[in-house]
Structures are given as structure tokens and as C-alpha cells.
Amino acid sequence: MFFSIIIPLYNRPQEIKELLETLTLQTYRQFEVLVIEDGSVNDAEAIVNSFAGQLEVRYFKKPNEGQGFTRNFGFERAKGDYFIIFDSDCLIPANYLEIVNNSLNTNYLDAYGGPDGAHDSFTATQKAISYSMTSPFTTGGIRGNKKGIGQFHPRSFNMGVSRQVVEKVGGFIITRLGEDIEYSIRIHKAGFKIGLIPDAVVFHKRRTNFLQFHKQLHFFGRARINIYKFFPGELKAVHFFPAAFTLFIAFALISNILQWQIATLCNYLLLVYILLIFFHAWWRNKSAKIAFLSIIAAFTQLTAYGLGFMQDFWKRVIFNRS
Structure with a gap:
């Protein structure tokens, strides 16, 4: 299976550098990377292009529309059998794609989501925020949990969809304010099989201070x-x-x-x-x-x-x- 990894980017050049560095270490090598700059002022073109010898990577610039429509831009240009969406503030374990490929070969899913965790390099505040978002004592406990309440809805920081899903369901129809959950619900309603791959973990930085975290959760x-x-x-x-x-x-x-x-x-x-x-x-x-x-x-x-x-x-x- 050939994967297309799609990463929207907005004014975060250092983050994309760290993410791409983790992708160079993947044990499964059948993939391409599409980085789409969504109207950034501080772009990462030079950084992304510096990985050309290590990754099959393509860089695009477009006017600002938000992450949902930026992912659609990537869908339209991706070559893969399966599209994987990451947020730019994620770090990807070296065996991530190998885990996903093996899981899809064993129990195929038309769309999947994976959990997130805290990397050893994260600050204490980032680790605390990661705990809160995944704890059974907060609403975060239903994320990345096989025993969650109701249907499982993949989140777009760690989400994959097959080419067949995009061809039948289309892409995102809203660009912010819960666009990933809305998309997951439409995929469910179209009759596709969605599930969690529990070992497909990414390290998600989220926010670096509590004020930023408050704004994000209010949203x-x-x-x-x-x-x-x-x-x-x-x-x-x-x-x-x-x-x-x-x-x-x-x-x-x-x-x-x-x-x-x-x-x-x-x-x-x-x-x-x-x-x-x-x-x-x-x-x-x-x-x-x-x-x-x-x-x-x-x-x-x-x-x-x-x-x-x-x-x-x-x-x-x-x-x-x-």
C-alpha cells in the first residue's frame, strides 16, 4: 500500500522540520509527503525542500482557507491508495506506518484514527495537557479509546482515509469548528468501516501554555x-x-x-x-x-x-x- 501523508501548515516552520525529521526514520518506506502552506506569512519552503533527498516530499502554497479545505487541496493532488492526515505539531514514531500497514492488511478499515501521547522531550506543561486530553477523569478519556461512547470519530491530528472514501464522500465541507468529526460522521453514514488502530500513536505537542490551551478548548x-x-x-x-x-x-x-x-x-x-x-x-x-x-x-x-x-x-x- 502506498500512503500519501498530508500536512496543512500555517506559520509553523520549526514544527514541520521536527515532524519531517521523524518521517525520515519510518521503517515502512512506501509513502509520499504533501506539505500545504495555508497562506502563511512565515513560510517553510526552504525547510521542506531541504528534505528532498530524504523523503518523497512535495510543497505547495495556497491562500488561507483553514485546515479542512487545505486537506482537500492535498487530497486532490495525492498519489496514494490511502491518505493520512497529521497536524504539524505531531511527532511520528518510526514504526507508525508499519503498524498502520500491517493493521490494514489484517483488518481493513476505510478510515481510521489513532491515539496521541506525550513525547519525553515535551515540557511538563505539555505533558500535563496531554494527560488532561487523554485522562479517564476528563472528557479526553473518550479519545483514542476502543470503549468510547457511541461511534468512534477519528480526529484529524492522526487520521487516515482511503482513496475510495474521498472519491465517494468527498472531502471536508467545513474548514474549522469540528470539521474532522463532521467528516467522520459522513463517512459512517456512507456505509464505510471506521475504527481505531490503538498502536498507531503519535506524539502530539498541543499547546505550550495554559492560555493557549484555554483558547483551543473554548474553540x-x-x-x-x-x-x-x-x-x-x-x-x-x-x-x-x-x-x-x-x-x-x-x-x-x-x-x-x-x-x-x-x-x-x-x-x-x-x-x-x-x-x-x-x-x-x-x-x-x-x-x-x-x-x-x-x-x-x-x-x-x-x-x-x-x-x-x-x-x-x-x-x-x-x-x-x-
Whole structure:
């Protein structure tokens, strides 16, 4: 099988350098790389071209349209039997393509997704954010999990689709705000087989500080409502959890300020939750510092997502505004 790896890029030349370096180490060599610069000011043309002797790599420039339509640009120019999408802030283990190829030969999937993890080189904050996004004690626990709730929806930081899927379903029809989940749902509805390849892990840097992480998760919360506008049946009870958590935090603060009796119970519940995160993160990362930062990451994730979710639920569902 010949793979086409498609990477949208926007003003991140150093990231693409690190990603391409990991691709030069792949044990499975039947692949090409398409890097599509999506209207960047700080482009990576020289960096990408420096890999020409190590990879079958092609570089393109186009006006800014967002990652969804940029991936479509790659689909139209790819030569492969199977298209793999990475975010530019990922590092790819050397055996990634070998794992995917062997898995597809054993149990073919028309589209797949893989989990993400933290690389040893990541900062403590990045490792804490990675923990939060993959922890069973946050909504991130349903990502990259074979026992997730409902249908499995690959995420575009680590996602593959066959040429047949693109030819029948087409590409992305929205470019941001949950474009990967919307695409996965359409692939499901077209009758194609989608699944998780649990060993096809990538190391995903995500954000480097909690302010950036807050902005990203606020955007994710809004994206869930955007998906609802396309597919109302895809809004599940679990998607309301971050909003409920955010409201609970607000209620706990008010009850403590006004010295209500229920404040003691609220504080107890929050303490139990904090301790669960701390000790689980410590066990997983073997670091008290990362465990402490994981508490901040988890609260940032849930409240930012919850605020974004409530903002667009109020505006686009209650008031039905565009």
C-alpha cells in the first residue's frame, strides 16, 4: 500500500522540520509527503525542500482557507491508495506506518484514527495537557479509546482515509469548528468501516501554555455545537458534562462567598476530584510536578470547553442565530 501523508501548515516552520525529521526514520518506506502552506506569512519552503533527498516530499502554497479545505487541496493532488492526515505539531514514531500497514492488511478499515501521547522531550506543561486530553477523569478519556461512547470519530491530528472514501464522500465541507468529526460522521453514514488502530500513536505537542490551551478548548466547545447544527442526533449527554462542571464551579464559588451550608459538600467533591487527577497523573507520568500541572490542565480543559459550549448553545440553539 502506498500512503500519501498530508500536512496543512500555517506559520509553523520549526514544527514541520521536527515532524519531517521523524518521517525520515519510518521503517515502512512506501509513502509520499504533501506539505500545504495555508497562506502563511512565515513560510517553510526552504525547510521542506531541504528534505528532498530524504523523503518523497512535495510543497505547495495556497491562500488561507483553514485546515479542512487545505486537506482537500492535498487530497486532490495525492498519489496514494490511502491518505493520512497529521497536524504539524505531531511527532511520528518510526514504526507508525508499519503498524498502520500491517493493521490494514489484517483488518481493513476505510478510515481510521489513532491515539496521541506525550513525547519525553515535551515540557511538563505539555505533558500535563496531554494527560488532561487523554485522562479517564476528563472528557479526553473518550479519545483514542476502543470503549468510547457511541461511534468512534477519528480526529484529524492522526487520521487516515482511503482513496475510495474521498472519491465517494468527498472531502471536508467545513474548514474549522469540528470539521474532522463532521467528516467522520459522513463517512459512517456512507456505509464505510471506521475504527481505531490503538498502536498507531503519535506524539502530539498541543499547546505550550495554559492560555493557549484555554483558547483551543473554548474553540472545541463551540465546535461541538457546530456539529450539532449538521447532525442534531450526535449531541450526547456526555457533551454537556464540561458545561455542568463549569456551572458547578461557579456555584461552589458563590456558595463559599455567601457561606451557604452546601459549600462544605461542594468543597469535598472538588477535593476528591482534584486528588483523583493528581494521583492518577502522578502514577501515569511518575512526576509530582506534572501531576500538579495536570490539575490546572484538567480544570482549564473542562471550564474552557464548557464556556465555549454554553456560548454557542445559547446563541445558535436557543436563539438560533447563525
